[in-house]
Amino acid sequence: MSLVLGVLGGMGPAATVDFLVKLQALTPAERDRDHIRTIVDINPQVPDRTDPLAKPGPVLAEMAGALQGAGAEVLAIACNTAHAHADLISRSSGLPLIDMIATASAAARDTGAHRAGVLGTRPALKLYREYLAAQGMGLITLEPERQEVFMDLIQRIKSGDVGPAVRAEMAALTVDLAAAGAEAIIAGCTEVPLVMSSGDTRLPFIDAGEALARRCVAVCLGLEPVPAA
Known part of the structure; x- marks a missing residue:
């Protein structure tokens, strides 16, 4: 049982x-x-x-x-x-x-990365910072204006828009995180995997869900x- x-x-x-x-x-x-x-x-x-x-x-x-x-x-x-x-x-x-946050952080560590870029809300990013630090890892976040773009995308996904434009914009945010030093990407919002998968980024991709x-x-x-x- x-x-x-x-x-x-x-x-x-x-x-x-x-x-x-x-x-x-x-x-x-x-x-x-x-x-x-x-x-x-x-x-x-x-x-x-x-x-x-x-x-x-x-x-x-x-x-x-x-x-x-x-x-x-x-x-x-x-x-x-x-x-x-x-x-x-x-x-x-x-x-x-x-x-979920502890589990995704451990999965990021297991990729061998030292810095994880997280796509998540600001409260979630605060939690990820703590849990990644416990794994000996650093957190990479989006610049403020790009974080606002991310939040807009999440609302569009929640409204049912999972089309090519949303997918392309979400993938572009992972490029920003990679450019800032991320060595792995964590989909730290459960809406992200509705429009993105591991094939959309060159970095290891952790779907927290x-x-x-x-x-x-x-x-x-x-x-x-x-x-x-």
């Missing part, structure tokens, strides 16, 4: 579905019952994680508690920025959390220790 995974999602919905597709694809299964039981709350009403005046923490905590009550035994958050509330989420549910899905499979199937609650 595998552990039951609870997923806090909806931030945004398409990114959560993308995470679930990767979770299914990465699970070694020959029949239905070999897959991981997953309880998902796709809640697009979570307050804006990038707005300093919004208060998403209590909503995320309530979601986590409800997932625990529904039978989840371990949690994952399908949103990088929401990890700013990871401690509250774990405390409110009493469940261990498989941390895919890295999280891979680790969720390992933890839930008992191939890796459960994180401390």
Whole structure:
């Protein structure tokens, strides 16, 4: 029997579905019952994680508690920025959390890179700076005006625009990061992989959502220790 995974999602919905597709694809299964039981709350009403005046923490905590009550035994958050509330989420549910930012940072380290360029919101970049430093790595970010371009692209993706123009502009941002010294790229916002993959950059490309899905499979199937609650 595998552990039951609870997923806090909806931030945004398409990114959560993308995470679930990767979770299914990465699970070694020959029949239905070999897959991981997953309880998902796709809640697009979570307050804006990038707005300093919004208060998403209590909503995320309530979601986590409800997932625990529904039978989840371990949690994952399908949103990088929401990890700013990871401690509250774990405390409110009493469940261990498989941390996306820690997982993606370790994956960046495993590429042999010393500096990772991260495409993410400002709150997520703050978290990545800390986690990459713990791996002995530096963080490369976009210049302020290019960060604004990135945020505009994320909103366009959330509105359903995943066309060639958005894809080209997102790829161009990785060129900026490479020029600034990045040796690997982390897609540190779950909307990024909806328009970009490893073939769109010459640098090692870490999809944080895919890295999280891979680790969720390992933890839930008992191939890796459960994180401390």
